[in-house]
């Protein structure tokens with residue numbers, strides 16, 4: 001989506017990238033304005049350095065939209081976004097994480113060691129990155145909320161099944177007082193929402 005909105009502001013090369021690559025996105029954690037990956041201008045290139053943790057589909061991707069800061073002191077105003085080919089020298093994909101859930105897509109670190117990105121691959125303008133990241137996150141939040149709801153529902157279903165099937169002291173544990181309170185709480189929450 002970032003490419004659709006901001007890609008056309010640069011060269012037509014971005015349109016080529018849009019159709020020919022498999023993308024992943026490398027932003028930051030909760031404190032998006034405090035990201036630590038750096039981008040320093042060197043002639044016609046930006047030199048990227050840093051490690052991005054927990055990147056979805058990095059192993060399968062052939063390119064990424066990478067957010068980096070030119071000046072950490074500027075916080076969110078120093079962040080820019082770059083389209084980066086994953087076969088660029090200095091870019092390494094880390095081990096695939098062995099996750100408890102969301103296993104349909106891979107998750108890995110992406111390590112950037114003096115990765116040179118041509119200035120044509122800057123998305124939008126210098127300092128636009130934070131705004132782009134926020135727009136992207138607004139779309140992503142709906143999906144993340146659905147995932148959280150699904151995980152919560154699955155956990156509850158598993159607990160209810162267990163409570164009805166596990167026997168202790170010759171009794172199904174659903175019949176014990178403490179578990180009954182939980183059952184009542186769940187029933188009330190279900191009625192209210």
Ligand SMILES: Cc1cc2nc3c(=O)[nH]c(=O)nc-3n(C[C@H](O)[C@H](O)[C@H](O)COP(=O)(O)OP(=O)(O)OC[C@H]3O[C@@H](n4cnc5c(N)ncnc54)[C@H](O)[C@@H]3O)c2cc1C
Nearest residue numbers: 024025026027028029030031053054055056057099102107
């Ligand atoms: C499966 C998975 C896939 C991911 N894919 C991607 C991806 O494709 N691209 C990408 O860029 N990132 C990706 N991420 C990273 C994700 O965006 C971050 O993990 C997430 O934003 C949390 O940041 P953090 O890990 O730095 O945790 P932290 O920011 O260190 O948070 C640690 C804890 O502190 C709490 N916390 C933080 N700030 C506050 C606050 N202000 N108030 C109260 N509590 C707070 C958090 O809720 C959490 O419990 C992925 C993560 C996971 C788990």
